[in-house]
Amino acid sequence: RSAEPGHVAALNKLGLRPLVDLDLRLGEGTGALLALPIVQSAARAMHEVATFDAAGVTEK
Secondary structure, three states, X not given: OOOOHHHHHHHHHHOOOOOOOOOOXXXXXHHHHHHHXXXXXXXXXXXXXXXXXXXXXXXX
């Protein structure tokens, strides 16, 4: 969560929670840089992980 009032307003308007809430106040986009690997990993998992059907998993 950013200390910037605009960030708080945007989160409230969108009904979202921050991806990382580290109480950073450096003003250099450090939180965004720290969140990037999380977003990349999530996108990769969504794109590359097989579904149960594709993996041939059956109910037992």
